[in-house]
Amino acid sequence: MMRSYTTGEDVTRAFFDAWNAQDLDWLADLFVDDADFVNVVGFWWTTRRQIRKAHDYGFRKIFQDARVEIVALKSRALGKDVEVVHTVSTLVGQNDEHGITAGQRIAVITIVAHRQKDGGFRIVSCQNTDRVDGADTHLNTDAGFRPASYQVD
Known part of the structure; x- marks a missing residue:
């Protein structure tokens, strides 16, 4: 059943609701x-x-x-037919590769x-970026990929 969303904010909130319901048909x-859709590690999917x-x-x-859970949301209309919506959200309950619950992500x-x-509005593009507190960037070194801060106390 195709639902209708009157704003970009509405379809964004529906994304979070569908995600939490783990309802693949609704989400798609x-x-x-x-x-x-670009996920947190840069995988880029180009179709529904x-x-x-x-x-x-x-x-x-x-x-x-x-x-x-959405903790902040800002919507910006780019004319009457396009909206850009930014959210800050928390994720809890993720399992690691051994089935152990990991800590909260933002x-x-x-x-x-x-x-x-x-x-109605539909999503044409979505990008998910992890926020790493205290990091200014990431570095790829011989020891691996890691967050880095250039701030000096």
Whole structure:
């Protein structure tokens, strides 16, 4: 059943609701067919089908007991048919590769929503970025990839 969302903020909030419900059909329906989704490690999915498949994997392997919550949201209209929505959210209950519950993560998720011919908004682009407190950037060194801070006390 295709639902209708009157604003970019509405479809963004629905994304979080569908994610928490782990409802793959609802989640996929929020996106246009050729939507883009970039996850926290840079995987880039370019279709609704790929986005659904990736979330199916995540819900089965990583996020079975997880919940996300919006803690801040800002929407900016770019005309009457396009909105950019930024959120800060928390994620709790993620399982590590051994099934042990990991600590809380904080993310900035950016969604670009576009009004469709039916008048409702759908997501055309979504990017999820982990926030690492105290880090200014990441470094890739011989010891591996790690957050780094250039701040001097």
